[in-house]
Amino acid sequence: MSELEDQARKLLPLTEATYYVLISLVEPRHGYGIMQNVAVLSEGKVRIGPGTLYGALTNLLKQGLIERAGELETEGERRKVYALTKLGRAVVLLECERLETLARIGREAADKLREEGKESSS
Amino acid sequence: MNGKSTKTVIRMFWAWSNEKEERWLSRMAREGWHLAAPRGVYYRFEKGAPADVVYRLDYQNPKKADRNEYLNLFRDAGWDHTGEFANWQYFRTAAGDGPPPEIHTDPESRMAMYRRVLALLAVIFIAVWAPAVTNIGRPEPSGTFWIIVRLSQGLLTLLWTYAIIRLGLKIREIRRGRCTR
Numbered sequence: 001m002s003e004l005e006d007q008a009r010k011l012l013p014l015t016e017a018t019y020y021v022l023i024s025l026v027e028p029r030h031g032y033g034i035m036q037n038v039a040v041l042s043e044g045k046v047r048i049g050p051g052t053l054y055g056a057l058t059n060l061l062k063q064g065l066i067e068r069a070g071e072l073e074t075e076g077e078r079r080k081v082y083a084l085t086k087l088g089r090a091v092v093l094l095e096c097e098r099l100e101t102l103a104r105i106g107r108e109a110a111d112k113l114r115e116e117g118k119e120s121s122s
Numbered sequence: 123m124n125g126k127s128t129k130t131v132i133r134m135f136w137a138w139s140n141e142k143e144e145r146w147l148s149r150m151a152r153e154g155w156h157l158a159a160p161r162g163v164y165y166r167f168e169k170g171a172p173a174d175v176v177y178r179l180d181y182q183n184p185k186k187a188d189r190n191e192y193l194n195l196f197r198d199a200g201w202d203h204t205g206e207f208a209n210w211q212y213f214r215t216a217a218g219d220g221p222p223p224e225i226h227t228d229p230e231s232r233m234a235m236y237r238r239v240l241a242l243l244a245v246i247f248i249a250v251w252a253p254a255v256t257n258i259g260r261p262e263p264s265g266t267f268w269i270i271v272r273l274s275q276g277l278l279t280l281l282w283t284y285a286i287i288r289l290g291l292k293i294r295e296i297r298r299g300r301c302t303r
Contacts, residue, residue, distance in 0.1 A: 017227065047224075054184075
């Protein structure tokens with residue numbers, strides 16, 4: 001296992017907010033772009049408030065999962081753009097693998113419970 | 123009289139009862155008094171049209187380079203910055219029909235906020251006691267001045283202990299999911 005992967009594994013599991021922020025940064029975005037993207041990805045079910053987002057960005061910068069990638073000027077406003085670092089990419093990949101495994105195992109259990117439910121109700 | 127009419131109200135809130143403070147500010151806004159400048163226990167209000175608004179407090183001290191970025195995030199999300207005092211940032215937005223809008227949308231970031239308050243209290247606590255601790259073993263100075271110093275240290279210790287316990291309890295309540303807005 002590579003050193004990067006080792007380092008990434010120590011940062012798992014992510015909180016839901018951190019997870020949404022990181023997967024939003026698959027493309028570089030500014031803070032507002034992240035908030036909008038999270039709403040789109042979750043079909044409006046998850047909202048990240050600005051207080052939570054600022055805290056998440058500060059932590060992720062400190063941990064080296066994201067970095068500043070210049071500024072974007074839209075409607076006369078300059079906004080800082082964030083992007084994933086190598087470590088950030090490794091964390092996203094590992095977390096998605098972890099969640100896929102959990103979901104797959106859970107699905108088998110859920111199917112079994114559903115089967116049992118059908119038998120007992122019929 | 124020209125200009126806006128203003129008034130200053132004195133009220134005290136504990137650091138862990140910012141929710142109470144937010145509700146009070148909303149009640150003031152419904153009566154047409156809108157927060158213009160929070161200055162510790164002094165709150166300056168400006169008279170305007172009564173409005174249904176939500177106030178939220180954040181405890182954050184963004185670095186100079188980050189300050190615009192911090193305020194931009196809130197503005198983009200529809201919050202007005204109405205002032206700050208001692209790292210407490212006051213934000214306001216219109217109340218909609220649904221559940222009130224939030225600046226902190228998960229328990230982790232709410233806990234982190236109270237931990238930042240707690241960290242500052244701890245630093246002050248140490249600053250108050252460090253001089254006394256370094257004097258252990260030396261003869262206790264006497265005189266009115268030192269009596270006052272010792273008394274204020276004692277009072278501050280009581281107050282700080284209480285505040286640290288209350289903040290700790292608040293963080294625990296959030297962690298256990300008992301304290302949701």
